[in-house]
Amino acid sequence: MSETTLTYSEDQAEAHDRIADALRTAGVDLEQGLTLPARDGKTSVMAVIGKAGSGKTLLLAALYRALEEVGVDIVSGDYEGKKRRDRRTLAILAPTNKAASVLRMRGVPATTIHRILYTPVYDPEYEKIAEWLAGNGDRPEVEGLTDLALDRAHAFYQTNKSIPGALAAAGLRGSDFITGWKRREEPLDIGFVDEASMLDTRQMDDLKEIFPTLLLFGDPAQLAPVNQSGAMVFETLPDPAKLVLSRVHRQDAGNPILDLAHALADPSLEFQDFERMVEQAAARDDRVQMAQRVEVDLMARSPVLVWRNATRIRLINAFRRVHGAPEDALLEGEPLICDGIELPLKHRKKRLDLEARGLIKGAQVIYLGPGRKPGFSRLHVMGAEDPRISAASIVKIEKPDEEEPFIPFAANMGATFLHGAAVTIHKAQGSQWKQVQVFAPDLFVAARMGRVEAGQPLWKRLAYVAITRAEERLYWVVRNRLSKPEYPLTIEDLQTAPVPLTLEMQGDDT
Numbered sequence: 020m021s022e023t024t025l026t027y028s029e030d031q032a033e034a035h036d037r038i039a040d041a042l043r044t045a046g047v048d049l050e051q052g053l054t055l056p057a058r059d060g061k062t063s064v065m066a067v068i069g070k071a072g073s074g075k076t077l078l079l080a081a082l083y084r085a086l087e088e089v090g091v092d093i094v095s096g097d098y099e100g101k102k103r104r105d106r107r108t109l110a111i112l113a114p115t116n117k118a119a120s121v122l123r124m125r126g127v128p129a130t131t132i133h134r135i136l137y138t139p140v141y142d143p144e145y146e147k148i149a150e151w152l153a154g155n156g157d158r159p160e161v162e163g164l165t166d167l168a169l170d171r172a173h174a175f176y177q178t179n180k181s182i183p184g185a186l187a188a189a190g191l192r193g194s195d196f197i198t199g200w201k202r203r204e205e206p207l208d209i210g211f212v213d214e215a216s217m218l219d220t221r222q223m224d225d226l227k228e229i230f231p232t233l234l235l236f237g238d239p240a241q242l243a244p245v246n247q248s249g250a251m252v253f254e255t256l257p258d259p260a261k262l263v264l265s266r267v268h269r270q271d272a273g274n275p276i277l278d279l280a281h282a283l284a285d286p287s288l289e290f291q292d293f294e295r296m297v298e299q300a301a302a303r304d305d306r307v308q309m310a311q312r313v314e315v316d317l318m319a320r321s322p323v324l325v326w327r328n329a330t331r332i333r334l335i336n337a338f339r340r341v342h343g344a345p346e347d348a349l350l351e352g353e354p355l356i357c358d359g360i361e362l363p364l365k366h367r368k369k370r371l372d373l374e375a376r377g378l379i380k381g382a383q384v385i386y387l388g389p390g391r392k393p394g395f396s397r398l399h400v401m402g403a404e405d406p407r408i409s410a411a412s413i414v415k416i417e418k419p420d421e422e423e424p425f426i427p428f429a430a431n432m433g434a435t436f437l438h439g440a441a442v443t444i445h446k447a448q449g450s451q452w453k454q455v456q457v458f459a460p461d462l463f464v465a466a467r468m469g470r471v472e473a474g475q476p477l478w479k480r481l482a483y484v485a486i487t488r489a490e491e492r493l494y495w496v497v498r499n500r501l502s503k504p505e506y507p508l509t510i511e512d513l514q515t516a517p518v519p520l521t522l523e524m525q526g527d528d529t
Contacts, residue, residue, distance in 0.1 A: 023489045027081075031074050034262040036066055038082060038234065041065060045209070045232045046525040047107055052089045054107045055250030057208055057231065064227065066215065066235040066253035069264030070284075071487040072277040075236045076481055078264075079211055080127050082234075083111060086209070095205060097404070098141070098182035108208040110135050110230070114217040116377045118449035120402030122213060128180060129213065130404075133374050136225060137200045145186065145196035152176045154186055164189060183405055200371035203229060210234065214243040214449045216251050223252040235330045240284070240483050242445055243473065250473070275304040276493050280486045283479045290466035290478060307493050312500035313456055315341055319354055320355050321506055322383075323454035323496070324485045326461035332417045334441040334458070337501045339416070346429050349386045349414060352508030354439035355398075356446065357382040361413060361432050373410060377403035379416065381446055387510055394430030399513045406513070410434050444485045457491035458483070459497050 027035060039049050041063050046055035069075050086109050087093060094110040111129040113119040122129035138339075140147060148164075150156035152173065162168075170188040175181075175188035186196050193402065210230035212218065215237035218226075226233055235253050243251050282288065282296055302309040313323055318338050327329045344350050359380045362370045377400035378384075387397040387407075396412040411433025415424035424437075441458075465478040472480055486493060 021370050026077070028074060028264075030264050031078050032105060034078060034264065035081070037262055038065065042086075042209070042232070042322050047086065047089065047091060047209070049085045049089060053239070054105075056089050056105050057107065061229070062231045063088070064233045064235070064256060065260045065262065066237060066256055067262045067264065068237055068239055068253060070238055070240050071280055071483075072274065073264035075238075075264060076122070076125065076127075076213070079111070079122075079213060079236055080125060080179060082279040083109065083127055083211070091209070092134070093128055095128055095180065095182075096130035096138075098139065100227060104206075108213065110207055110209075112226075113212045113213045113449065114222070115214070115449040116382055116400060116402035117451070118214045118217075118402075121451050123404075131377075131379065132212070132222060132226070133379055135207070135210075135229065137371055137375060138203055139197045139375065140199045140201055142196050142198050145191065148172060148186065148189070149182045151194075152182060162521055164191075175357060181404055185406065194450060196436060200375055208232065212236065213255055214238075215373045217449050218252045219244045220252060238487075239279075241487075242480055243486055255418070258466070275300045275307050276489050279493075280305070280483050283483050288479075293482070294495075294497075301495070308495065310378065310456065310494040310496045311498050312502050313458070313496050314494065315502050315504050317444060317454055317456055317494075317505055318440040320385075320512075321454055321456070322352065322354065322356075322447070322486065323456045323458055324444050324447050325441055325458045326465055326481055327442055328443065329419070330458060330461050331443060333419050334501070335417065335438040336419060341501065341504055346416075346425065346428075349396075349427060350508050351388050353385060353386045355384040355386055355414065355436040356439040356473060357384060358415070358437045360434050365379045365508075372432055376400065376405065376410075378408070378410065381449075383439055383450070384436065385510065387513075394428060394433070412436060437441065444481050447488050448484055451488050451490050451495065453490045454483070454492045454494065454495040456496050457485040459495050460499055 026215060029079045040414055043062060045061060046057055055306045065349045067075055067078060071234070091107045091109045094108050096110070101277035111122065111127055112132050112135055113122060113129050114132055116131055119129040147159035149155060149167070151158055158169065172185040172189040176185040179185070184224070206229050208230065209232045210226060211234050214224065218406050237251060237253050239251065239254070279297060279300055283293065297307060298309050301309040313334065323334055325334065337396055340450060342350060343351065355377050357380055359375055360370050360378065383401040385399040385401065387399055389395065390397055394411055395409055397409050400408060411430035412431055413426065413429040413435040415426055415435065415437055417424045417437065462478045462482055465481055466476065470477040
């Protein structure tokens with residue numbers, strides 16, 4: 020084993036060894052540092068299952084580093100070099116941009132499932148630059164690009180390993196070098212999938228077509244996809260293929276947020292007992308706060324987590340009201356959630372462009388202002404590698420006690436958005452924020468209703484998912500009150516990309 024395994028708990032070490040055995044069978048020997056050509060017909064699906072703090076991410080990161088050390092190529096989703104016959108590949112995936120960004124912040128080059136299902140088609144002239152940056156060709160001469168621009172691209176790539184980012188640093192726009200997107204035609208090799216509890220059966224089938232060797236990392240205590248009848252895809256695997264991490268890793272021991280999450284496993288625990296535990300944790304550690312109101316300033320970047328849609332809509336309208344937002348316009352800095360893309364089939368290429376840039380359903384977005392055309396918006400996609408885009412937008416503001424949402428402005432077609440100051444706990448899965456507010460009165464209602472999901476009280480599953488979204492501080496909000504803002508909405512905290520990527524739809528698309 021490598022040195023990284025010295026920090027493993029016993030169950031992590033056992034999982035590592037069993038995964039290493041499966042990889043050896045597939046032709047990648049971590050111990051000997053050898054890779055052999057893939058053998059046709061050999062398939063393997065395994066799952067690493069554990070609750071928050073059990074070390075799933077640490078294990079994933081260590082396996083990624085070990086595979087990279089033995090020469091396995093990492094496929095990022097933004098560009099793939101020319102295929103080599105003896106090439107062994109690894110792609111690290113997550114269902115959402117936010118989940119992928121959590122891994123990237125920990126040094127793991129993750130991308131979304133969509134970016135692996137669909138691959139970019141590069142203009143041949145600019146593909147020469149991509150091949151050179153990836154180490155597969157000589158420094159090119161490209162008309163219109165100076166040596167200084169190529170130097171900037173090279174310097175960027177050495178630090179960030181992003182081909183689109185490097186080309187943007189050279190002064191190019193995405194529409195210059197990416198001419199379209201196509202569904203992947205050839206399979207890859209090894210796939211790691213984080214937040215696998217969010218996968219549905221269709222996504223799982225797509226992944227098995229692409230990856231002969233597939234490793235899922237999932238939390239069985241989270242909420243299953245709404246169309247899965249309470250089941251998660253890894254639960255159908257045979258027992259030998261499920262590697263269970265049961266110990267809380269020592270790096271997370273003593274974390275009051277995780278302690279509260281794990282306390283929910285006690286079948287005798289009632290809601291009022293749990294709230295008492297939250298209050299006691301708050302008295303001991305300021306990482307847990309027993310909040311008497313929702314803090315409106317936090318809502319601009321991390322939504323309040325609720326169970327009921329009625330609560331979500333009421334909080335969103337209160338947020339806009341205290342910021343003085345007009346009914347017919349958005350303020351710069353307002354948070355949005357992508358609710359899908361409304362484009363006819365003939366505009367399939369435009370749909371792929373939008374989704375590839377991060378505008379998949381559930382993506383969190385910050386409104387930066389109107390675009391150059393009516394109905395267009397400038398947007399910052401949270402967690403995306405190239406976050407700044409301009410896209411035709413349909414923004415819907417839902418109103419309490421009204422069936423139809425109010426639409427302050429809209430293109431004829433394009434990406435649709437709901438407001439993002441509050442979201443349901445289901446929608447929050449796969450995301451994490453430094454500070455999270457959980458609206459406890461909603462969970463009390465769920466407890467009173469006595470609903471059960473997958474054999475566990477629904478309020479406990481909701482509370483577990485909501486609590487584990489918090490990286491540093493948890494606010495358990497116990498009263499239906501909203502603070503006044505101390506600061507105006509702003510976009511100054513958002514990192515600026517080297518060159519904004521523009522996704523403008525011409526002609527009928529607007």
